[in-house]
Amino acid sequence: MKLSTRHLLGIKDLTREDIELILSTAQQFKEVLQRPVKKVPSLRDVTVVNLFFENSTRTRMSFELAEKRLSADTLNFSASASSVKKGETLLDTVNNILSMKVDMVVMRHSASGAPHFLARHINAAVINAGDGINEHPTQALLDAYSMMEKFGSLQGLKVAILGDIMHSRVALSNIYLLTKMGAEVTIAGPPTLIPKYIEEALNVRVEYHIKKALQWCDVANVLRIQLERQNQPLFSSLREYNLVYGISRSVLDSLGKEIVIMHPGPINRGVELDSDVADGPYSIILNQVENGVAVRMACLYLLSGKND
Numbered sequence: 631m632k633l634s635t636r637h638l639l640g641i642k643d644l645t646r647e648d649i650e651l652i653l654s655t656a657q658q659f660k661e662v663l664q665r666p667v668k669k670v671p672s673l674r675d676v677t678v679v680n681l682f683f684e685n686s687t688r689t690r691m692s693f694e695l696a697e698k699r700l701s702a703d704t705l706n707f708s709a710s711a712s713s714v715k716k717g718e719t720l721l722d723t724v725n726n727i728l729s730m731k732v733d734m735v736v737m738r739h740s741a742s743g744a745p746h747f748l749a750r751h752i753n754a755a756v757i758n759a760g761d762g763i764n765e766h767p768t769q770a771l772l773d774a775y776s777m778m779e780k781f782g783s784l785q786g787l788k789v790a791i792l793g794d795i796m797h798s799r800v801a802l803s804n805i806y807l808l809t810k811m812g813a814e815v816t817i818a819g820p821p822t823l824i825p826k827y828i829e830e831a832l833n834v835r836v837e838y839h840i841k842k843a844l845q846w847c848d849v850a851n852v853l854r855i856q857l858e859r860q861n862q863p864l865f866s867s868l869r870e871y872n873l874v875y876g877i878s879r880s881v882l883d884s885l886g887k888e889i890v891i892m893h894p895g896p897i898n899r900g901v902e903l904d905s906d907v908a909d910g911p912y913s914i915i916l917n918q919v920e921n922g923v924a925v926r927m928a929c930l931y932l933l934s935g936k937n938d
Contacts, residue, residue, distance in 0.1 A: 770803035793853035
């Protein structure tokens with residue numbers, strides 16, 4: 631089977647069949663990662679450049695490890711140490727890299743739409759590792775994989791996405807994926823951090839009371855407050871945010887049921903999640919990190935054309 635697209639620019643562009651193929655392929659690669667020898671030759675002779683114009687730790691390390699596990703040749707590019715600082719354009723940078731015969735580009739950029747621009751101008755396959763406040767498709771795929779591992783299916787699953795929805799590319803990709811796969815989605819947080827008209831536009835419920843959202847859901851995917859993307863104050867203080875919208879062990883204990891806690895990282899401990907929740911028995915946050923490598927292996931493999 632093949633994906634319906636030659637790039638992974640966003641969940642919005644994927645069909646339900648594409649998502650199922652990626653998740654089932656990830657399952658095969660997760661089995662590989664449990665072996666004593668975790669490396670396979672699936673992408674031998676394929677060159678992948680990791681093109682990160684924005685800071686990243688988890689996503690970058692996850693992609694690099696996935697590429698190494700697949701035996702790809704990798705090239706790592708950081709904008710902070712490149713000619714971009716000297717005024718070189720995005721297209722010039724990429725054309726210079728492609729002249730080195732690169733097959734695939736993994737790209738993170740602070741500008742929404744940058745990977746789409748790239749995909750229109752180069753022949754290499756492009757994977758979006760996060761663009762501005764638009765999408766972060768591999769995060770949504772690893773979140774979905776983690777939920778399926780826990781519950782068996784996404785169909786009918788009740789998922790609450792909590793926090794800074796306004797500035798979150800993770801939220802948008804998760805909403806696209808979960809609604810395509812038959813899950814029910816509620817978003818919750820301060821009114822200033824939830825976009826207007828999102829209910830009608832994306833077929834989700836909106837809740838401004840965190841505890842009501844938690845009582846409704848099976849899974850809470852908690853997002854951090856993205857202060858670096860906010861150009862004006864949208865709530866009075868981080869302490870107040872924690873008191874009203876933060877998730878503590880006492881809040882979870884008061885629900886009268888168990889729910890699964892997820893977080894894409896990095897966690898602002900003591901703001902959206904208390905440490906005893908992030909590290910507690912309800913949390914599958916470390917499972918998400920582990921599953922991220924298998925899911926990114928699947929995306930790289932399927933977009934490389936090696937499975938034709």
